[in-house]
Amino acid sequence: MELVNREERQRGLRETESESICEVGGWLRFSLSSALEYFSPFAARVAASQDSNRIKFVLGETASPSVPLTIAECDDAQFEYLCRDTCQKNANDLHLLVPNLRSLRSSCGLDNLSPLLAIQLTYFPLGHGFSIGLAYHRVVSDQRTFNYFMHSWASLCKHGELPPGLEPTFDRAVVLDPNGLEPILLNRFWESVPGSIIPAPATMCLGLVRSTFVMGPADIAKAQQWILAECERKNRPYPVLLSPYVVTCAFIWACLVRAQSEGLAQTRIPKGPMYFGFIAGGITRLRYRVPGNYFGNCVAFGRAIAQREELLGNDGVLVAADAIGQAIKKLNRDVLDEAGNWISDWEPIVGSDLHVNMVGSPKVDLYEVDFGWGKPKKIEENSIDVMRGISLTESREVKGGIEIGMALPKSTMDAFSCLFTRGLLDFSF
Structure with missing residues (x-):
């Protein structure tokens, strides 16, 4: 919109x-x-x-x-x-x-x-x-x-x-x-339970508030430097990828898991694997050339996995960055290797209050769309509250920055906002 x-x-x-x-x-x-x-x-x-x-x-x-x-x-x-x-x-x-x-x-x-x-x-x-x-x-x-x-x-x-x-x-x-x-993906689409891929809007948006956060180039560079310094200090390998996308997503994931856990007693914090799902461009990852102006849907689904207790720890951003980087590296090696499982991998994530579903891309320049009245004042991805997702787009005001759209219960949004702001100041998790 x-x-x-x-x-x-x-x-x-x-x-x-x-x-x-x-x-x-x-x-x-x-x-x-x-x-x-x-x-x-x-x-x-x-x-x-x-x-x-x-x-x-x-x-x-x-x-x-x-x-x-x-x-x-x-x-x-x-x-x-x-x-x-x-x-x-x-x-x-x-x-x-x-x-x-x-x-x-x-x-x-x-x-x-x-x-x-x-x-x-x-x-x-x-x-x-x-x-x-x-x-x-x-x-x-x-x-x-x-x-x-x-x-x-x-x-x-x-x-x-x-x-x-x-x-x-x-x-x-x-x-x-x-x-x-x-035929494999179509069969799995028809076999999936209605509402497990796209939930009904009427049941998903009640009690949610929306906010937008921005990570500028300086914030992203600071986060990259912090991750590298922490890896050296703790003698652990660097994440396999530290692109602006990976760094931004890792920071958001760590902040969100911690925000979701605030106010819960330690015994009530669920343990086990957490999923971070995202859509990746498919055309540039195929092993043959596809015209850039190809009309259609050519994307891949990626899923990073990390343990919740590790994401909540002091190394949460490092753990998130490594998991997301590994998932992207796997797609880069063979984008269709696990395509037959995309729908079943997607179902636990969509509509979940625990797992993360990332939509959009800062590489898509929708803020440059000009109908004759100048740039849009605001772009919103409406589906994030229905899908329980997070949206990324390029920043309107900060060149090289990334806008992050969130839809959360108010208490979780307040906690996330505090963690996000504090993290940008010093990255002290």
Whole structure:
């Protein structure tokens, strides 16, 4: 979801003192239609069939190409509140700004087709701004593809033309499946218990608050240096990877496990393995070349494992960094090696209050999407409260920084905030 300030206008759009809702909506609708001519699968419908073990896109006589578009208006006072990083927001507030999509399980057969993309434009009157709420099925695209689509839509709105190099290619034959993973994953999808992969929103968001935290380049560098110094001081091997992603995730994981444990008696703290699940880019990890503008979903699932008692110890950040680095290294060696287990590995993590589900990537530059009104004031990943996840995106204000989106019970959020702030000052765990 993107929140855009209408006062941050750029050249190319008509300047008037009385720019109306209809005028803004007209620009966005017209450019969306143009963008869908290039990214036509988003305008298709999905048909899922358990009998034939297939999920297919339908576009033609059976389903005319279209994207459901909702126009709404919100209390104007909410705009600045929703854009703030420094306050805790009710998790349910943002769901009013995003449309709903039916699940794949409810899209069985040609008589029960579901859209692949839905959009809601919500206006905040008196010139404050508007939000673009987006919901799409991951079966049609990953975040890399969706990022291309958003940049193309924005460029068509602002400039009337597509940026060079963003026109997608739809040749699915470029992604090979020599191990026959397609039927294995489809079978496991249909065999999974409903709600175990994507929980129902109504049951997941009650009592949660959302906050955004930022790690700047200086914070990340300090954390890297601290980890290396601690390894030398304790005569232990360095983690196999210490990228900004690994360092940020390790710090978040250690803070969160400790925050979850605060207020619990020592005897009530559950022991045993903790999982840290994340999505990794697949195109660059395949052993053959796939065009960068390939349209589709080409990602891998990674799962790091560490013992809870170790994450709670003084070496929690080191333990987390080593576990996450090892999981990434395994994907780098052979991205599809354990792909047949991805769904079963995912089920214990999604919706869990104990394990971590990381979504998004700081490499996706959604804050550079400009429809003609400047950068978005705030980008939120709505699914994190439903999925009990944590989102990462590039920072809007700090070049090279990472924004971290959290949705937690208030007591846990307060504890996490204190640990995060204190950890950035001295990394004393």
